[in-house]
Amino acid sequence: MNALTSLADIVGSRHLIEAEALRERPQDFWNNVPTRALALVRPASVEEVSAVLAWCNRNGSPVVPEGGRTNLIQGTAASPEAVLLSTERLNQFDAPDLGAMTVQAGSGVVLQALQESCHAAGLRFGLDFGARGSATLGGALSTNAGGFQALRYGVARDQVRGLEVVLADGTVLSHLTPYAKDNTGYDLKHLFIGSEGTLGVITRAILRLHPAPVTANTALLSFTDFDAVTRTLSRLRRDLQGTLSSFEIMWREFFEFNVDALCGGRSPLSESCPFYVLCEAEGFAPDMDDARFEAVIMQALDAGDVKDAVIAQSARQRDELWRIREDFEAEQELFRVMIDFDISLPLSAMDAFSREVDEALNTHIPEFLGLHILGHLGDGNLHVTTGLPTPERSDDLKALVYGLIAKHGGSISAEHGIGLNKRDYLGYSRSPEEIATMRLLKKALDPKNTLNPGKILQ
Amino acid sequence: MNALTSLADIVGSRHLIEAEALRERPQDFWNNVPTRALALVRPASVEEVSAVLAWCNRNGSPVVPEGGRTNLIQGTAASPEAVLLSTERLNQFDAPDLGAMTVQAGSGVVLQALQESCHAAGLRFGLDFGARGSATLGGALSTNAGGFQALRYGVARDQVRGLEVVLADGTVLSHLTPYAKDNTGYDLKHLFIGSEGTLGVITRAILRLHPAPVTANTALLSFTDFDAVTRTLSRLRRDLQGTLSSFEIMWREFFEFNVDALCGGRSPLSESCPFYVLCEAEGFAPDMDDARFEAVIMQALDAGDVKDAVIAQSARQRDELWRIREDFEAEQELFRVMIDFDISLPLSAMDAFSREVDEALNTHIPEFLGLHILGHLGDGNLHVTTGLPTPERSDDLKALVYGLIAKHGGSISAEHGIGLNKRDYLGYSRSPEEIATMRLLKKALDPKNTLNPGKILQ
Structure with a gap:
């Protein structure tokens, strides 16, 4: 049977897009070239994902999983004979479980939708980055995304309690456990998180949540030497008592360039310094967080580590400070x-x-x-x-x-992540022994090289 | 060449203990039977570990790694032909890095020694459990130990930044990175953490540290229904602003049994209730933590979720409350x-x-x-x-x-963990597909079944 007919039988013909139509959309957010692939399928359930993978694996069709296509590594680039597997219909998610402080979500859910649902329940999903409006949970997990809140909540893998994933041959590994402790043999989930869809397709996860902070305090600091920056990081971690959310460093050249571009050259701080830090604390005590933040910043100034500081006095001023860091x-x-x-x-x-x-x-x-x-x-x-x-x-x-x-x-x-873009440089960070072990794992879990071939490893 | 001679050549004859002498020590803390093994070797470096494993793998000798032998799962039980590999001489560790808030340590270091060194530097290693005086870092990592502080700091794997591990054939995988973000291909460390020495021997790690809290507040609470307990956990997580360290539940039968045994039947709380919780917050603000803790507990009482409460007024009273939870x-x-x-x-x-x-x-x-x-x-x-x-x-x-x-x-x-003790029950928590995947990984990484054979998987 023809590939397109077989795949349409699995997902329904409405959810199969053929090569010709795909060419009209860009490959991804960063590469405005036509999408190449045999077809794109949009399975609506783990069973359909499993059937697509089983068919492709049997018939030698490469499968390239895709989420929001905001990755920076050509992680979803496909060859003309590959089948793109979009997770966009795996976008269901439950209401957060307030007692367990967890939420279960399909891998196709858009990050921002998940963040907002959790926030409305008084909880925070501890992962945030610029592409939140398009990026999917599955993409964030398969690339082990980081972002702005990792200092406080960890990276993507740290948010995961349980995972459901489909192997290259269609085997479903489902371990949707909500609890924090589970030592029943090998921890399979961490092998799939961060493996960029080359070992399995993530279809669903149970995620841990945190209490949503209710206060935010933001400051811009300047420093004359780097050691003073790291000492101040340690100080803020200790004295802000776990409420420190961000500690973003900027070297002078970038900072002054953006101050010129965005603030007409009027720096929020008086003197030019080699290092600047935008730091933010988010807390739970409206009656004391502002005063504590100010006191801690004053102590850092008094200690001589911080040269100059400005604390945002309004939401508008906070946004202005963040813009210096975020505008590119x-x-x-x-x-x-x-x-x-x-x-x-x-x-x-x-x-x-x-x-x-x-x-x-x-x-x-x-x-x-x-x-x-x-x-x-x-x-x-x-x-x-x-x-x-x-x-x-x-x-x-x-x-x-x-x-x-x-x-x-x-x-x-x-x-x-690595994707195609950094594949040739992997050896700069990982030893030949480590790369050989990665190949061994790829070979064991995907012997026919069906899943996202050529990404991470040649 | 004879096995004992070959192994003695690698580690030095002083560091090889023969079968006869081994029989004089118990197998482990919980099983007072003679240790069985061909010999025990005590390598002093990753190179010696590598050489021992390479020799054993080539010659068909099973290798059973051991640390403090405090595991509860017969994780270090050996067959008479096996070589025990003790990590006790891999016990070097650096002074904590105050800026990076990390510490590098060999897998043979005893947990308590590491904790104390970090504490003296104003930092906390976020892993603690009863066997701290004997258990080694390597044992804690290879069984992914949990313990008292996991609510706040996570389990053993959450403490690890970088790892050095030796594969069955002697290949050394060294990725001793100190930073929190690293997405360069598959995350190999998480495969070895929690795999109970069946996939590799952990020789060294770089661990993250936290600021050491300076205040502690402890309370015993009673509850008439379980939902009120989980609501109170959410409340304390939110209102204690990240300082909650422990939230230990006891069902009535255990609580009253230990109150009888330890306190002559005089409960610290007035009425009998179906559920009790010992909770503890550790903070950084001596001037306000006590008052905040008391206020939060009072609010939980006022809300009607907590039936009765007692807050420890001294270190002695704190110890007495903990004794009810910890004495067996x-x-x-x-x-x-x-x-x-x-x-x-x-x-x-x-x-x-x-x-x-x-x-x-x-x-x-x-x-x-x-x-x-x-x-x-x-x-x-x-x-x-x-x-x-x-x-x-x-x-x-x-x-x-x-x-x-x-x-x-x-x-x-x-x-x-699973070890020998729970091996036959693994299928109660993991699916046949998951167990088959574990076997696949074991086979790929240790095709000759050299490392801790028969643990986790038959």
């Missing part, structure tokens, strides 16, 4: 051929790394258009962005930066 | 042939489960000697203990209780 429009124009790195480093290596990158670019790629460094300091996670006037030397530049990451024992992908 | 001496006498279950259940099923176990024992095993239920409610984790006058009907009793756990979607091992 001007940067995108500046950098023309933009090259960005999403990396982790030991805290103790960050300062040296940033100087060495700057030096190396100046020496070896003098045509580079600037160096913007910022990130989630508490997670050891920096975003390093630069640009070139023309693309010719992009690979040289990447090799140079990845080499410095490897030298300092860093990770070439902190929160975005 | 009298229970051990009572139950003669003691049978205990370490389970997780959905919160919504706990009340019904406890009634059904009681009913089933009364109906089918009327000679049972009582039913003690207590546990870490916030983790969904109960410890259920009963006893029989003689051992004949132990298996009937176990099948009955495991059947009820399975009926309610529970876990037959919350924090102790």
